[in-house]
Amino acid sequence: MRILRSFGLALCILAAGGVLSLVLPEYHLRLLNLSVVASIAVIGLNIAFGYVGLISLGHAAFVGLGAYIMAISTTRLGLSPWLAMPAAVAATAAFAVAIGLPLLRLKGHYLALATLGLNVSFVIVASNWLEMTGGTNGIAQIPSFSILHHAISDERSFLWLALVSLTLVVVVATLLHHSRYGRALISVRDDELAAEMTGIDTTRLKIMGFAFSAAYAAFAGCLFASHVRFISPEDFSYAHSINYLAMLIVGGEGTIVGAILGSVLLTFLPEWLRFLGNAYLALFGLLVFLVLVFLPTGIVGLRKFVRGPSRVDRSVQAAAEVRP
Amino acid sequence: MQITRKAFLKSIAALCVAPMAGVPARAEGGGEILVGATVPMTGPLSLTGLQYLNSLRLAEENINKTGGINGRKLKIVFEDTQGSNSTAVNAYVKLAQETKPAFFFLSSYSTQNLAVSPEVKKVQVPAMYAGGADAIAEGGNDWMFRLRPTDSVAAAGMVACVTTVLKARKVGILYIQNDFGQGGAASAVKALEAQSVVVVGREAYGQTDKDFSAQIINLRNKGAEAVLLFNYPQDGALVLRQYKALGMKAPLVGSSSLYVTATMQLLSPADLENTFCVLDTLVDPAMSPRMKDFIEQYRAKFGNDPDPYGLAYYDGAFLMADAMRQAGLDPAALQKWLLTQKSWDGIGHNYAYDSKGNGVHEVVIVKTKAGSKALELVKKVTLS
Amino acid sequence: MADFFQLAINGFAIGGVYALAAIGFVIVYEATGVVNFAAGQFVMFGTFAGVAALVNAQLPWPIAYAAALFAMAAFGVLFFLLVYWPLKLSPAVTVIIGTVAISITMQNAALLVFGSWPVRIPSPLEGMTVEVGGAVVSVHALLTMAITALLVGGLWFLLHRTSFGIGMRAVAQDVQAARLMGLKVGRVLAMSWVLGALLAGAAGLLLGPMWFADVNMGDPVALKAFAATIIGGFGSLPGAVVGGIFVGLSEVLGASYISSAYKDLISFGIMIGFLFVRPQGMFGEKIQDRG
Known part of the structure; x- marks a missing residue:
């Protein structure tokens, strides 16, 4: 039943996005594109954080890794973006497994600090490995995707590509969520010890969740690279990791709808509030903080004012109560 | 209080769409000539950004004081790029779509210039920038004109x-x-x-x-x-x-x-x-009477000293004004006019554009x- | 050899600042279990409290320093009431993200008030240097190291030899038990935030004249202080000091003998290495996931 509803959600995204793509002007199309790309990254973060409970302050490094592999293989090796993208996603997932093996033995703030260190290290390497990454000058002229010789370079057609990607990602994430494996993931988050006692291999599960999350990030990174067509280390600094986390929290952790709502809101909000100038970021921090205090289940949590609390809310609350 | 889910979703959707609608479309007719400027006004890069924000404001005022562009007033619309490439592109696309300016000024940060470059190519309106990286000009974008020496x-x-x-x-x-x-x-x-x-x-x-x-x-x-x-x-x-x-x-x-x-x-x-x-150049009153005027006006208006970055944009605004006076507002005509300038006499430099859009070939x-x-x-x- | 000595002294000086920042962070963690990701902005606030008192208000030295530290103590109370208290029952993750969010607000509030221009803060020891074994050292840097040592000693005494400190450690270990023992838990928690803010304030005041003040200075200091804490051991005072100096030395010596482009990778690499092999750091607690 819930799976059906999520497929409904996927269809809604396609339909709503399709309509918007016809009526919106260029600037808002661009912002919509940015939010769809961010949504994909945040849905990935939701797998690691919302499902498995791994705090990552280094998600942008995985987005960046995907983007860089894509950019380097298309501009240097002349690979088609269609081939470069799966390669980038696979390589990033493999990297996540490799790094997850030692990393995921850590928990809580240790993991947060370790992933933060990972993100900082990624930016240092990307800024200094001049021969490969072009240093802080970045990589320009990344090719767009093209279908039958039609380059997906304008905002409108890119939106279609992005929406199809988002739909795909939502469907995969939903199937994952409701699979035996997905339930096992959530049980690890809720109570690791209990999960272990029922015979679940928690380490393996956590690494798988982490790898999935990284693969989503890399996918978003590839889309980002072919959308903006220029990447530099600054695009993947840890400030972006914090932003992804904020999107998830404002939207509502543990839910796909929340991930999407948060991404859209926090992409548009700074643009709506341009007139605030320097005050915007001060306000942004405060807003996230207030959401944490008053709306711990994010915008999605507002639903309970509409109808009683849903199952998701209850499981989130339960999880919050279980953890010390 | 009974709110259905549909109503709730509807109001969310309305909230999202509301700010998108009602975009003010400014007429291009006989009124002001609009120019767009994307400047880092906030964040760490604003240290330099405020210099050219001020200079462009001063230039706008002075151009309008002396008759504007063939009698039409000039109006520069600013958008903030902050310290981020992505925001710089947002700012540019916003201006291009909502203000539809006849000319652009981009920031002085190379990565922001590189990030905006594909959009400038799409919009096809001349843009002046001050990032130094050689790579910007090597990208083969003939709508971009550099106001400063390359790195x-x-x-x-x-x-x-x-x-x-x-x-x-x-x-x-x-x-x-x-x-x-x-x-x-x-x-x-x-x-x-x-x-x-x-x-x-x-x-x-x-x-x-x-x-x-x-x-x-x-x-x-x-x-x-x-x-x-x-x-x-x-x-x-x-x-x-x-x-x-x-x-x-x-x-x-x-x-x-x-x-x-x-x-x-x-x-x-x-x-x-x-x-x-x-x-780039020595910003000193002793250099020339025009330099002296610029420095004194800047000081009087903003309370600190201008630097070569500010001067570059000040010169750029006057160069653009000349281009508009002589070539009109058609983007292609403006572009052609700028490319033919081989000795335009600015306060800081003699601007001479090559085929890559580099206009300054001297330093001090x-x-x-x-x-x-x-x-x-x-x-x-x-x-x- | 003279060069090595010079580099080591500079490494110690910069490490001393990291150590102070790390201690402020550790003391809060010890008592409240909160990992304060806004720790870097606390240091920045300390520096700018100095800017406000010394540069803007032109107060004489002793009064200016006292005023700045008083402002930091008041800020500690404010932070306790407005940030820590509303989140005190939330899961650790939420608290981490809460402090990250507030850190963004703090940085940009400072930007709104003080602007983006870097400021030079004078030091009472302006321009004084001594030559030690061929190395030129500023007296201010030496004093910074001395004050760091003093503060660490004083803090150790406070935590281990006074009833307040023992109460603080009791609260850290078990809030319920401490409450049953009749400790005023709220007051103890508030005091630990005040202590943390004061230490960060001292770090900020001391580093201002060495580095110039700018509103973006917090994050880089925080990142190094985090690395120092992990290397030295979470929740350990000697660990924070040793870790801070270790990071300072690795930065300066690494830049000299390995590669200046990758020197930051050295400290973060060592930090990640410690996390993999010995997450409790050199002196830290054994438990992996507290809080």
């Missing part, structure tokens, strides 16, 4: 200072790890080797570093007779202080941000002894007068 021209100026003024044969390079420092250091090495000057060491530091003793001592031990420094304002001031504290005797040649106001206010005249700096070597922070010209360097 390689500036680096060549620093090399000229080493070879002709200081006559040093062994040079050390110290650079900040960003697009500017890495690019500048690389082109300096190339230029030095071409003149068979030995580069004894290349040392890097991070943008937020506070201790440079390791790098400075390394260069000293490698026997550098002169040091080239590629810096941003604050780190430049710190490097200089530690350079003096460590008792370095080799003269230091800094890049343009060493002598900008933001750096100079942190330093004493003694800190600046035995240093040189390669600037300056130093401070003994015991003061006032600058004096050592030499002008022109490169082809």
Whole structure:
């Protein structure tokens, strides 16, 4: 039943996005594109954080890794973006497994600090490995995707590509969520010890969740690279990791709808509030903080004012109560 | 209180769409001529950004005071790029769509310029920018016009200072790890080797570093007779202080941000002894009466001194005004007119555009007068 | 050899600042279990409290320093009431993200008030240097190290030899038990935030004249202080000091003998290495996931 509803959600995204793509002007199309790309990254973060409970302050490094592999293989090796993208996603997932093996033995703030260190290290390497990454000058002229010789370079057609990607990602994430494996993931988050006692291999599960999350990030990174067509280390600094986390929290952790709502809101909000100038970021921090205090289940949590609390809310609350 | 889910979702959707609607469409007819400027007004880059925000405002006022563009007033619409490439592109696309300006000014940060470049190509309206990276012009975007010397021209100026003024044969390079420092250091090495000057060491530091003793001592031990420094304002001031504290005797040649106001206010005249700096141009009242007017007006209006970045945009605005007066508002005509300028007489430079949209091919070597922070010209360097 | 000595001294000086920042962070963690990701902005606030008192208000030295530290103590109370208290029952993750969010607000509030221009703060020891074994050292840097040592000693005494400190450690170990023992838990928690803010304030005041003040200075200091804490061991005072100096030394010596471009990778690499092999750091607690 819930799976059906999520497929409904996927269809809604396609339909709503399709309509918007016809009526919106260029600037808002661009912002919509940015939010769809961010949504994909945040849905990935939701797998690691919302499902498995791994705090990552280094998600942008995985987005960046995907983007860089894509950019380097298309501009240097002349690979088609269609081939470069799966390669980038696979390589990033493999990297996540490799790094997850030692990393995921850590928990809580240790993991947060370790992933933060990972993100900082990624930016240092990307800024200094001049021969490969072009240093802080970045990589320009990344090719767009093209279908039958039609380059997906304008905002409108890119939106279609992005929406199809988002739909795909939502469907995969939903199937994952409701699979035996997905339930096992959530049980690890809720109570690791209990999960272990029922015979679940928690380490393996956590690494798988982490790898999935990284693969989503890399996918978003590839889309980002072919959308903006220029990447530099600054695009993947840890400030972006914090932003992804904020999107998830404002939207509502543990839910796909929340991930999407948060991404859209926090992409548009700074643009709506341009007139605030320097005050915007001060306000942004405060807003996230207030959401944490008053709306711990994010915008999605507002639903309970509409109808009683849903199952998701209850499981989130339960999880919050279980953890010390 | 009974709210259905549908109603709830509807109101969310309405909230999302509301700010998108009602975009003010400004007529292009006979009224004001609109110009768009994307400037880092907030965030860490605003230190330099405010200089050209102010300069463009001053230019707008002065152009309108003297009759505008063939009787029509000029209006510059500003959008903030903050410190982020993505926001810079958002700002540009917003202006392009909502304001539909006849001309653009982009920021002075190379990565922002590189990120915006594909959009400029799509919009097909001329844009002036001040990022130094050579890569921007190499991208083959013939709608972009540079208002400042490229980083390689500036680096060549620093090399000229080493070879002709200081006559040093062994040079050390110290650079900040960003697009500017890495690019500048690389082109300096190339230029030095071409003149068979030995580069004894290349040392890097991070943008937020506070201790440079390791790098400075390394260069000293490698026997550098002169040091080239590629810096941003604050780190430049710190490097200089530690350079003096460590008792370095080799003269230091800094890049343009060493002598900008933001750096100079942190330093004493003694800190600046035995240093040189390669600037786009010397912003000094003694240079010309027009320069004097600009400096006095800027000071009176904004309460601090203009720097070469500000002057570049001021000149750029007047260059654009001339273009509009003579070629009209058609983007292609403006582009063609700019490309044919081979000696446009600005306050800071003689602008001569090549096919890649580089308009400035000269820099100046300056130093401070003994015991003061006032600058004096050592030499002008022109490169082809 | 003189060079090595010079580099080591500079490494110690910069490490001392990291150590102070790390201690402020550790003391809060010890008592409240909160990992304060806004720790870097606390240091920045300390520096700018100095800017306000010394540069803007032009107060004489002793009064200016006292005023700045008083302002930091008041800020500690404010932070306790407005940030810590509302989140005190939330899961650790939420608290981490809460402090990250507030850190963004703090940085940009400072930007609104003080602007983006870097400021030079004078030191009472302006321009004084001494030569030790061929190395030139500023007296201010030496004093910074001395004050760091003093503060660490005083703190150790406070925590281990006074009833307040023992109460603080009791609260850290078990809030319920401490409450049953009749400790005023709220007051103890508030005091630990005040202590943390004061230490960060001292770090900020001391580093201002060495580094210039700018509103973006917090994050880089925080990152190094985090690395120092992990290397030294979470929740350990000697660990924070040793870790801070270790990071300072690795930065300066790494830049000299390995590579200046990759020197930051050295400290973060060592930090990640410690996390993999010995997450409790050199002196830290054994438990992996507290809080």
